[in-house]
Amino acid sequence: NISRNYAVGFGSFVDKPVPPFVPNIPYSNSTPKGPVCFNRKTQCAEPYSYQHILTLTNDSQKLQYIVNTQLNISHSSDDPESVLDGVGQVLACKELIGWRNETFHMMMIITDANYHVAGDGKLGGVIVPFDGRCHMNRLAANHYQYNQSTFYDYPSIPQLKNLFTDASVTPIFAVTKIAQNYYKVLVNQLGTGVVGELANDSSNLAQIIAEEYLKAIGHIQFSVPQIDGLTVTVQAVSGCQTKKPSGCSDVKLEQQVTFRVTVALHKCTVNIMRQLQSQQSFDLILKIPVLAQEFTIHMTPVCKCSCETEKEMNSATCHASGSLVCGLCSCNAEQKRFGTFCECQGNQACPIGLANLNCSGADHGTCSGNCFQCECKEKYFGPACQCNIENCPAVKGQVCSNHGSCQCPHTICECNTAPLSQLKYSGTACNCDPDLCVNPKTNAVCSRSNITEGKSLCHCSENTAVCKCGCTCPAGTAPPFCQDKTEVNNLCMTQEKCALCVLRVGISKCDGCKAEILSDIATVELQKSRCPSILLNGCYYDYFVNPLGKISVSLVPDSCPPTSVSPWYIALGVLGGVIITGIIILVLVKLILLFMDCVEYKRFKKNLSEASWTQNDNPLYVSPTRHYDNVAYERNRSRPSN
Secondary structure: OOOOOOOEEEEEEOOOOOOOOOOOOOOOOOOOOOOEOOOOOOEOOOOOOEEEEEEEEOOHHHHHHHHHHOOOOOOOOOOOEOHHHHHHHHHHOHHHHOOOOOOOEEEEEEEOOOEOOOOHHHHHOOOEOOOOOOOEEEEEOOEEEEOOOOOEOOOOHHHHHHHHHHHOEEEEEEEOHHHHHHHHHHHHHHOOOEEEEOOOOOOOHHHHHHHHHHHHHOOEEOEOOOOOOEEEEEEEEEOOOEEEOOEEEOOOOOOOOEEEEEEEEOOOOHHHHHHHHHOOOEEEEEEEHHHOEEEEEEEOOOOOOHHHHOEEOOOHHHOOOEEEEOOEEEEOOOOOEEOOOOOEEOOOOOOEOHHHOEOOOOOOEEEOOOOOOEEEOOOEEOOOOOEEHHHOOEEOOEEHHHOEEEEOOOOEEEEOEOOOOOOEOEOOOOOEOHHHHEEOOOOEEOOEOOHHHHHHHEEEOOOOOOOOEEEOOOOOEEOOOOEEHHHHHHHHHHHHHHHHHHHHHOHHHOOOOOEEEEOOHHHOOOOOEEOOOEEEOOEEEOEEEOOOOOEEEEOOOOEOOOOOOOHHHHHHHHHHHHHHHHHHHHHHHHHHHHHHHHHHHHHHHHHHHHOOOOOOOOOOOOOOOOOOOOHHHHHHHHOOOO
16 A cells, blocks of 8 residues: 555574574484474574575565575574674675665564674674674575674674665564563664564564554654764754754655755865865765665865955954954954954853853853853853842842842842932832932922932831831921921811811712822821811811822721710610510520420320239229228137127
8 A cells, every 4th residue: 555666575583503692402404403492393493693585576475485484493592682683784785685776775673582782792702893794605595694693793783873874774673562662772772763562473563564664754864974074954944843853753645845954164174175186076965764865965165265365454343353354353362352253352161150060050051152151041140140030139029129130149139220319229129219208299309409418318117028218307397208397287278178078078079189088097108298187077087198289088087085875875774684684584494394394294104104004993093991900809709608
């Protein structure tokens, strides 16, 4: 369902045929003498590291025949297998395997065991590192075997990574659940490939091939060459949902993705200069291993410019601290100047902060190339990002009350100047506002035209939780702004009628009154003066006035004279109390008697139920008949008569 143009091959691996990797017992090809393998009737074949059994072909029936008839079953002594030996030979022997050009190359590794890595060969005396070349010996037609497995150690991960890139092969590891974690680590180290979970009976092998194939081709990754003096970057521009460095993941079939390739020449190295001597340009090759495609970029570096002979010394463009050459500034080293236009001076390193780290570490800030200044992260500040804004004084979450700035390294507030009074805010968090001392009518501090005199009268209560500023008025002046007492009295007299109107009918019915209702006298601001109390309905009410004539009226009376009580009310109250008390006592006595009667009645019912007499007997009846015995009568009766 995916493609009809394909070719398949086959090979198998066991382990290096030396102890302790395989049993130390004799084997014979003509007469097998080894133990029985995996409960099969056939005996184990002589172990081998890797055998290539079928070169890539489009004949699937041949593959089925090879697997069923020509696969040599063998065994090893330990759990890991020579997986990497087999992978290395498949990648190195391109012609023998039959890899085709300009096609997608996929290698499926099917196993249920772990793998040996470079260095494990020392256990069997194999110490020579793998050379990355093809070492296959022909056993029969299209049947080859790795003949240097006892000479070369297992391949290393970096070697395999380069071989995968050169051969443009994508590995798919179909492994059982018990071995999955091993191969996920391997894929992560290789930087290519996928891992699928294989059922114990391999029944889902075809499904894994289809699913993992689609995943593999959906991971577009450019292989960027590393050339000294050049920087090559590849970035997905459009059509990519999951961007990766130099690539894109989760690409679907027939989905179009656009990439941008940027090449920057930093310096003309010796290798670049040698290539330019033989030819005017050289080629930069970008590969996409998963698609077996490559792109060639023809480059012509310019290493010398004619403008280099024209130099402007101490150019104004370079802040008179460097030479302007070809539009670029060459800064004077003796002046310790640096930067694009020699605008920076000093050490070319960011300041050292907490824990002796630049910019106090990555958690606090990063070093910027702009004159090597620290770019602090959120909530950190200071030259080396060593201060935390959360340690600065604040009121209601506002640092320095928004009236100043927090200074590093001591995290204290430096207060600004208030706009009206031209005095500085005060307090630990700049929360004391000197503008509260300004008379709104005259815009003068404490009603003084001389700012020095006004400043001496304005004081703030910095030792309280809520700092408030006000004028300390001398004798002969009225608070809150030390204005003339006559002026305050005139304002109170002018607004007295307005205050009476508010008390009698409410603010809404008092036209022309600038007034407000006070719920609590304690909330009166310092900028208002208390006026003489107003008498209404026998009670005194307070009101306040500010210099602009606005009044604040309290609806709660300050004091009311006591009123006399009539003697009739007292007499009626006492009489009513006596009557109610008597009724309560009678009700209680009645309830007690009723309770006692109930108890006696229950006792009578109980005795009645427990009595035993005949139906004609009345336990309450007492007979009027009495019987008396006459002793003398009996004696006379027995005496004989004369």
